[in-house]
Amino acid sequence: MSKDIVVGAAAPGCKKVDPILVASNVTRQFGGLTAVNVEHVEIPRGKITALIGPNGAGKTTFFNLLTGFDKPNTGEWTFEGKNLAGVSSYKVARRGMIRTFQLTKSLNAMTVIENMRLGAQKQRGENFFAGLFRFLWSGEEKKITETADDLLKRFKLDAKREDYAGSLSGGQRKLLEMARALMSKPSLIMLDEPMAGVNPALTQSLLEHIKGLKAGGTTVLFVEHDMHMVRHISDWVIVMAEGKVVAEGEPSVVMKDQAVIDAYLGAHHDTDLGTMKKGK
Amino acid sequence: MDWIQTFNLAAGALFDPLTAAYILCAIGLSVHFGYTGLLNFGQAAFAGVGAYGMAVGVLTFKLPLLLAMGFSLICIVVFALILGIPTLRLRADYLAIVTIAAAEVFRYLMSTIGFASVTGGSNGLSQFGYEFYTWNPIAKGQYVFGPFNWSEEELWLRIVAFGLVGLSTVLVWLMMRSPWGRILKGIREDEDAVRSLGKNVFFYKLQSLIIGGLFAGIGGMVYVISMSNVQPSSWVTTFTFMIWTVLLLGGAASVLGPVAGGMVFFVMLVLTNEILSGLVAIGWLPFLDQPQVGQLRFILIGLALMLLVIFRPQGMFGNKKELRFNV
Numbered sequence: 001m002s003k004d005i006v007v008g009a010a011a012p013g014c015k016k017v018d019p020i021l022v023a024s025n026v027t028r029q030f031g032g033l034t035a036v037n038v039e040h041v042e043i044p045r046g047k048i049t050a051l052i053g054p055n056g057a058g059k060t061t062f063f064n065l066l067t068g069f070d071k072p073n074t075g076e077w078t079f080e081g082k083n084l085a086g087v088s089s090y091k092v093a094r095r096g097m098i099r100t101f102q103l104t105k106s107l108n109a110m111t112v113i114e115n116m117r118l119g120a121q122k123q124r125g126e127n128f129f130a131g132l133f134r135f136l137w138s139g140e141e142k143k144i145t146e147t148a149d150d151l152l153k154r155f156k157l158d159a160k161r162e163d164y165a166g167s168l169s170g171g172q173r174k175l176l177e178m179a180r181a182l183m184s185k186p187s188l189i190m191l192d193e194p195m196a197g198v199n200p201a202l203t204q205s206l207l208e209h210i211k212g213l214k215a216g217g218t219t220v221l222f223v224e225h226d227m228h229m230v231r232h233i234s235d236w237v238i239v240m241a242e243g244k245v246v247a248e249g250e251p252s253v254v255m256k257d258q259a260v261i262d263a264y265l266g267a268h269h270d271t272d273l274g275t276m277k278k279g280k
Numbered sequence: 281m282d283w284i285q286t287f288n289l290a291a292g293a294l295f296d297p298l299t300a301a302y303i304l305c306a307i308g309l310s311v312h313f314g315y316t317g318l319l320n321f322g323q324a325a326f327a328g329v330g331a332y333g334m335a336v337g338v339l340t341f342k343l344p345l346l347l348a349m350g351f352s353l354i355c356i357v358v359f360a361l362i363l364g365i366p367t368l369r370l371r372a373d374y375l376a377i378v379t380i381a382a383a384e385v386f387r388y389l390m391s392t393i394g395f396a397s398v399t400g401g402s403n404g405l406s407q408f409g410y411e412f413y414t415w416n417p418i419a420k421g422q423y424v425f426g427p428f429n430w431s432e433e434e435l436w437l438r439i440v441a442f443g444l445v446g447l448s449t450v451l452v453w454l455m456m457r458s459p460w461g462r463i464l465k466g467i468r469e470d471e472d473a474v475r476s477l478g479k480n481v482f483f484y485k486l487q488s489l490i491i492g493g494l495f496a497g498i499g500g501m502v503y504v505i506s507m508s509n510v511q512p513s514s515w516v517t518t519f520t521f522m523i524w525t526v527l528l529l530g531g532a533a534s535v536l537g538p539v540a541g542g543m544v545f546f547v548m549l550v551l552t553n554e555i556l557s558g559l560v561a562i563g564w565l566p567f568l569d570q571p572q573v574g575q576l577r578f579i580l581i582g583l584a585l586m587l588l589v590i591f592r593p594q595g596m597f598g599n600k601k602e603l604r605f606n607v
Contacts, residue, residue, distance in 0.1 A: 093478035105473035107466050109602045118466050121478045123459045128487055131458030164601050
């Protein structure tokens with residue numbers, strides 16, 4: 001299986017057969033602390049890649065850098081072959097690389113369906129003058145609403161359609177944020193801890209949905225601490241520690257790497273928390 | 281105490297051109313603050329730029345009044361760009377500080393002697409609005425409707441002022457039901473989230489600043505045409521805070537809020553003044569004298585505003601649900 005992902009042997013910074021995102025020499029310093037120092041990393045296209053590592057490893061900072069929410073001290077990266085370093089965050093999103101946030105950013109004083117509609121890109125009514133005339137955008141709005149309703153149903157939020165996002169539970173907001181990110185049909189979706197706070201009953205369906213994204217051709221990159229999820233759905237795992245990529249490989253291989261287990265996953269990582277029935 | 285006179289004065293405040301001017305400024309502020317979340321404490325400057333732009337256009341550039349109004353709108357856009365480009369990247373509370381400072385800078389610039397040949401210095405400008413009354417299609421005479429008794433000029437001014445209020449209200453309603461308005465509301469909630477969805481947040485904030493500023497500028501024009509002079513001392517921070525009061529009273533994120541807020545505010549101002557001074561005159565409030573009444577009513581209004589923000593933060597017209605979650 002690793003044959004169709006990696007060229008040669010799996011190692012930190014190894015070359016991929018078909019990378020969608022390639023980053024080199026990305027560093028970010030906060031004062032004296034080097035939060036991110038990634039020499040080289042490639043994200044395989046059409047796969048689910050997990051980015052794991054202990055707290056403070058620089059995973060979220062790396063996310064922020066790649067998506068233009070933070071500026072690196074050095075580094076360059078390309079997305080679908082085009083340079084993306086120094087591009088502002090909203091342009092990154094327009095190129096088809098959409099992210100979610102670790103601390104959920106649902107737009108609380110807007111209804112769930114309005115949150116969803118906002119996710120659609122290049123709407124005609126987003127121009128001030130066109131916006132004043134409903135007939136110019138009502139057709140498009142209808143299509144957007146259909147897509148939104150479809151996604152809401154899949155994420156089991158359709159009953160909450162008219163509720164304000166602020167009235168949802170933490171887990172539901174996570175779902176809403178993910179569904180909203182999907183409104184623009186991104187080619188790469190970057191999920192920052194998608195499972196944090198989601199109740200176990202929903203976890204399974206969410207996992208299925210992420211797998212469904214892959215089946216639909218979307219590349220997924222996610223940060224997660226839930227090792228069962230990582231093992232269950234990811235095709236490739238990248239381990240970060242102290243800002244560096246320290247290991248890469250297929251989940252089954254990386255998780256058996258004793259050094260990775262001890263240093264980054266903790267000695268008790270294998271204890272089943274009952275969130276999943278998956279056998280060993 | 282003359283109840284009929286009190287009632288007539290209060291009714292007069294309802295359709296006073298100055299009420300309309302404040303309402304227009306508050307509509308602009310609702311675009312800034314209510315919908316986009318921009319904490320603008322310099323709304324007086326936008327109104328002032330509108331007023332001075334028109335007056336200078338007529339007096340210095342010898343433009344016809346209508347063109348001078350157009351010139352003034354261009355001035356407002358330029359002012360919004362100058363203010364917005366460096367500051368809209370700031371977080372909300374810093375924006376408040378910068379806008380309040382910018383408004384003061386504008387006011388001092390208008391009153392300096394150096395520019396007095398254009399701005400009139402601290403005396404301000406007058407005699408620029410005559411042309412407005414030459415447009416008056418209404419026949420000469422007194423027009424009486426119920427408690428209202430207006431000359432043809434007064435009636436004309438009120439029709440134009442409240443016509444502009446109506447037009448602006450409809451425009452805001454059209455703006456805020458559109459996907460464009462949806463982006464503004466998204467920015468109000470969390471601009472990073474909106475950015476992550478591919479929207480150019482800075483550009484939308486700038487648009488909001490310009491559009492809200494234009495409403496305020498039109499309000500400023502109505503204000504000075506009604507006063508028939510423009511003075512730097514009109515655009516003090518108190519002017520801005522009155523606009524905030526009007527907005528919060530009516531409801532920051534509501535289309536009709538500024539209109540209702542403005543009317544209620546000015547009627548209350550007249551009523552408290554009349555009733556208190558009436559009570560002082562008949563000796564029921566021996567601890568007060570007449571000049572103190574004028575100050576006391578603002579204390580009462582301030583108290584009312586505090587109670588309003590604590591117990592009904594959405595204002596008279598706002599949607600409670602829209603406010604419940606983010607404070």
